[in-house]
Amino acid sequence: MVEEQEGREPTAEELLEHIRQMKVSDLLLSTIPIVAQLGYAKLDPQQRDLEQAKLAVETLRSLVPLLEGSVPQDTLTDFKQVTSNLQLAYAKAAEEEPKEDEGVDAATTEPR
Numbered sequence: 325m326v327e328e329q330e331g332r333e334p335t336a337e338e339l340l341e342h343i344r345q346m347k348v349s350d351l352l353l354s355t356i357p358i359v360a361q362l363g364y365a366k367l368d369p370q371q372r373d374l375e376q377a378k379l380a381v382e383t384l385r386s387l388v389p390l391l392e393g394s395v396p397q398d399t400l401t402d403f404k405q406v407t408s409n410l411q412l413a414y415a416k417a418a419e420e421e422p423k424e425d426e427g428v429d430a431a432t433t434e435p436r
Contacts, residue, residue, distance in 0.1 A: 349394040352387055359383050360406045367417045374421065377414050384410065 334342070363380025366373040384407040391400055 352391055356403055360410055363410050367413050374418055381411050381414050
């Protein structure tokens with residue numbers, strides 16, 4: 325009987341019960357690393373998207389302080405460090421972006 329239950333989809337009632345038992349802090353603990361990873365991915369020079377990277381930074385800056393008192397201090401410290409590192413990486417990437425007035429066409433990123 326256990327084998328049959330392992331391969332089946334959970335019922336709506338079971339999902340609802342699981343949601344009732346979850347804590348928002350648990351969701352944030354899994355969401356924050358995903359946002360950070362996505363933010364770093366948006367800084368890849370091959371597919372850079374500074375707007376999305378900035379959104380990731382701002383999201384982390386908003387969410388991390390909300391965990392104060394809900395998660396262990398070392399976890400909070402790690403998340404703050406990740407946020408700071410992503411902010412620094414974003415700032416560096418923003419500096420590397422070509423400017424229109426530097427003789428580069430911003431739409432094509434090729435020299436004029």
